[in-house]
Amino acid sequence: MNSDAFFRLIAPAHLYFAAMIFGIGTIIMVIMIYAFLYVKKKRFRTKLLVEGQLNEWISDALTENELPAIVIPENIARYFKQPAIRQFVTDSLINIKKNVTGSVGDNLVKLYEILELKEDSVHKLRSLVWYKRAKGIYELYMMQQRNELADILEYTNSNNEFVRMEAQTAIIGFSGFDGLVFLDSLVYPLYEWQQIKLLEQLNAVNPGDMPHLPLWLKSENSYVVHFALKLAEIYQQFHVHDDVVLCLQNENDKIRKQAIKTLGSIAAENTVDILKEQYKKETPGNRRVILTQLISIGTESDLDFLNSLLQEDDDNLKLEAVRAISAINETVFSDLEQKSPGNTVLLSIIKQVKYENAA
Amino acid sequence: MSIAQIAMDLLTYGLFLYAVLLLLSYIFIGLFSIGETREYMQKNALTDYRLLASSPHAPSVSILAPAYNEGATIIENVRSLLSLYYSNLEVIIINDGSKDDSLQKLIDGYQLEKIDYHVQYKIPTKEVKGIYKSRNPAFRKLVVIDKVNGGKADALNVGINVSANDYIVCIDVDCILEQDAILKMVKPFLEETDARVIASGGVVRIANSCEIKDGRLVKVHLPDNYWARMQSLEYIRAFILGRMAWARLNGLLLISGAFGAFDKQVAISAGGYDHKTVGEDMELVVRMRRYMEERKVPYKVTYIPDPLCWTEAPTTRKILGRQRNRWTRGTIETLKFHKVMFFNPKYHLLGMLSYPYWFFFEMLAPVIEFFGMIVFVLMAISGLINWYLFTALLVFIVSFGYFYSAFAAYMEVTTYNMYRRRTDMMKLLITALSEPFYFHPFVVWSAIKGYVDIIRKKNSWGEMTRQGFGPAAAKK
Numbered sequence: 001m002n003s004d005a006f007f008r009l010i011a012p013a014h015l016y017f018a019a020m021i022f023g024i025g026t027i028i029m030v031i032m033i034y035a036f037l038y039v040k041k042k043r044f045r046t047k048l049l050v051e052g053q054l055n056e057w058i059s060d061a062l063t064e065n066e067l068p069a070i071v072i073p074e075n076i077a078r079y080f081k082q083p084a085i086r087q088f089v090t091d092s093l094i095n096i097k098k099n100v101t102g103s104v105g106d107n108l109v110k111l112y113e114i115l116e117l118k119e120d121s122v123h124k125l126r127s128l129v130w131y132k133r134a135k136g137i138y139e140l141y142m143m144q145q146r147n148e149l150a151d152i153l154e155y156t157n158s159n160n161e162f163v164r165m166e167a168q169t170a171i172i173g174f175s176g177f178d179g180l181v182f183l184d185s186l187v188y189p190l191y192e193w194q195q196i197k198l199l200e201q202l203n204a205v206n207p208g209d210m211p212h213l214p215l216w217l218k219s220e221n222s223y224v225v226h227f228a229l230k231l232a233e234i235y236q237q238f239h240v241h242d243d244v245v246l247c248l249q250n251e252n253d254k255i256r257k258q259a260i261k262t263l264g265s266i267a268a269e270n271t272v273d274i275l276k277e278q279y280k281k282e283t284p285g286n287r288r289v290i291l292t293q294l295i296s297i298g299t300e301s302d303l304d305f306l307n308s309l310l311q312e313d314d315d316n317l318k319l320e321a322v323r324a325i326s327a328i329n330e331t332v333f334s335d336l337e338q339k340s341p342g343n344t345v346l347l348s349i350i351k352q353v354k355y356e357n358a359a
Numbered sequence: 360m361s362i363a364q365i366a367m368d369l370l371t372y373g374l375f376l377y378a379v380l381l382l383l384s385y386i387f388i389g390l391f392s393i394g395e396t397r398e399y400m401q402k403n404a405l406t407d408y409r410l411l412a413s414s415p416h417a418p419s420v421s422i423l424a425p426a427y428n429e430g431a432t433i434i435e436n437v438r439s440l441l442s443l444y445y446s447n448l449e450v451i452i453i454n455d456g457s458k459d460d461s462l463q464k465l466i467d468g469y470q471l472e473k474i475d476y477h478v479q480y481k482i483p484t485k486e487v488k489g490i491y492k493s494r495n496p497a498f499r500k501l502v503v504i505d506k507v508n509g510g511k512a513d514a515l516n517v518g519i520n521v522s523a524n525d526y527i528v529c530i531d532v533d534c535i536l537e538q539d540a541i542l543k544m545v546k547p548f549l550e551e552t553d554a555r556v557i558a559s560g561g562v563v564r565i566a567n568s569c570e571i572k573d574g575r576l577v578k579v580h581l582p583d584n585y586w587a588r589m590q591s592l593e594y595i596r597a598f599i600l601g602r603m604a605w606a607r608l609n610g611l612l613l614i615s616g617a618f619g620a621f622d623k624q625v626a627i628s629a630g631g632y633d634h635k636t637v638g639e640d641m642e643l644v645v646r647m648r649r650y651m652e653e654r655k656v657p658y659k660v661t662y663i664p665d666p667l668c669w670t671e672a673p674t675t676r677k678i679l680g681r682q683r684n685r686w687t688r689g690t691i692e693t694l695k696f697h698k699v700m701f702f703n704p705k706y707h708l709l710g711m712l713s714y715p716y717w718f719f720f721e722m723l724a725p726v727i728e729f730f731g732m733i734v735f736v737l738m739a740i741s742g743l744i745n746w747y748l749f750t751a752l753l754v755f756i757v758s759f760g761y762f763y764s765a766f767a768a769y770m771e772v773t774t775y776n777m778y779r780r781r782t783d784m785m786k787l788l789i790t791a792l793s794e795p796f797y798f799h800p801f802v803v804w805s806a807i808k809g810y811v812d813i814i815r816k817k818n819s820w821g822e823m824t825r826q827g828f829g830p831a832a833a834k835k
Contacts, residue, residue, distance in 0.1 A: 012751035013751075015748075016754065016755075018759075019751075019759075022755075023761075029769045030765055033772050036772055036773055135405065191550045196410070196411060199414070199416050230416070315479045345477070348475075352475050355475040359474075
């Protein structure tokens, strides 16, 4: 580009034109800011109006065994046609439903149905937009709409992670441990976050025998294996001990770590020997987890192994070994101090463990 | 064509290309951040964080808060941290050799006793004089470390060494965290797939003039002070637009030292904080990324747009100038330490885009602007300025700046809308009008002073006097 052509390109007229566009853009942005704030404020006032009526209905739902007839007063009927207001009512009912059970909860569900909010949720469920679909599933589950179960089940293996997570949560909410059947065919990730959510949901439910657990422990989906190992640990599923031992060969060190923890929880006679054998092959982090398990399942016969670890370079491993020795045999632990004169690191670790034991 | 003409052409076209690329990058950042922020909000609309707060399966987290001469507010600050919603939590306060009575106040206030603890110096640091824990079960989450003074980076490294948990959240002890801040910060780590989440950043907002009670943010106000108000706008642009866009690209180089979460194992493996730089927060993120790149391990650095951390911004030219001087030195030092990555394809996006962007548009920008001002003055004196073209260029660039600020304000209003009063928003927009003529030149000048200090090998932090969040500091 020669200089003439260059200066033609950035000619003042062009620059002023562009500046005018930015100026108009700025004015539009400011208008949009205030329009947004205006709409928000207006909607807030409408919500206050609707909230008054809603509170009356909710109060009936909380105090009466049977919900009285619901009539939407004329002054707020028109607001009930607005999607944002209907969403507000649905959200309010769900928020209260989270904290109540029994007949009160049933009354809230009836209120949701009478106000025809279920239709909105079903409409969202059928939406092609992922976040609307996820919201639809969430609302139907929170409002115990079991008749939508079949449709929701389909989405437990959805390629959209949020639709999938809501569907999985809903199925567990409806069917408890039986709902975990979706793990049989899950091909997508089951995030740690979702695993925690499902475990919290399952907390109050009777686990039964979990007949599919061995299948999940052999799943090709590493997330399913990880979750199954957690289930086996938390619900002490002793019958899968050998399947869990096989997981120690997994390439994924997170899975091996969880398998070690699970074995600590469902230990059989040979578990400690298996873990000691595994110790040599493991990462420093997983070695530490093995030693942590020995605190609860180790016996006198493991003291030689633990004593040999006191020569390790890694202070973390020494610390766990000393903790395990202290848990297995208090006398051996007491002697440790006399046997290690001049070993300042070990003496410092022993002091720490003594403090922990006393605390 | 003479050499002088060639040099002039190179300068003209070079600067033009630089300006075009800079403006394009702003447009790209603005557009890219919209999708990321909206998606984050849609994704988390149904999230019930409460279940993580009390779940025994939630990951363990250690908050690391270095404190130096914070005696006046330390008790309140710690109480605020202990009240955060998260059960699997450890709050580690590192007393970095304070000359005041910080440690004694903590001992008295939280019934602390010195315990036997074997400190492992996984990252080399200054000596730890003692570790304290409370006898009172109400303060069981609290650990106080007393150490020889070594600076913020050294204090954080001690915290990492002592921390018992898998994730560390590094904060400034005087920051105000939202009650659910840890819950929200931990979630990205629980959503990792094949790419390991090594760090996560959160939005920092300006707390000046806000109402703070018992260490908690009660009501948000726009700062009354001009400098703080201008920084509010700056932070909105930087956090809601800039960092969200870079996070979407997985190209983020900076997580604010005021509030950031890290995978402890990776932080230790990468060597922890570097005490040889005043930009230790940026340097750690760059080093952790470099560590992962060199080992060819897939990783992610995430960012969440929720306003979770509130900090006091400098309210005087003097303090603000020191802060920007330090930020500039931190950027230069970090980029210098990791110069091997500059346009190095071995480091993928980090080497080919993130590093060059920071080099050209963050580190060099003040130099180029300052140089431009000098050339402008010289040309004006010599009568070489085409005033008609100059005015057009000035109007163009100023109007672009206003548009960008208005867009940032729009994004703020339509997402988290922290400044709810219409007058606050008007004040913010009016304040933005002065930015190109007053605030921005001052920031450039402070950055140039940073360059001078780097050349003079001055590496102090510079005293950062704060007014605190007492009732007098809050808006009446």
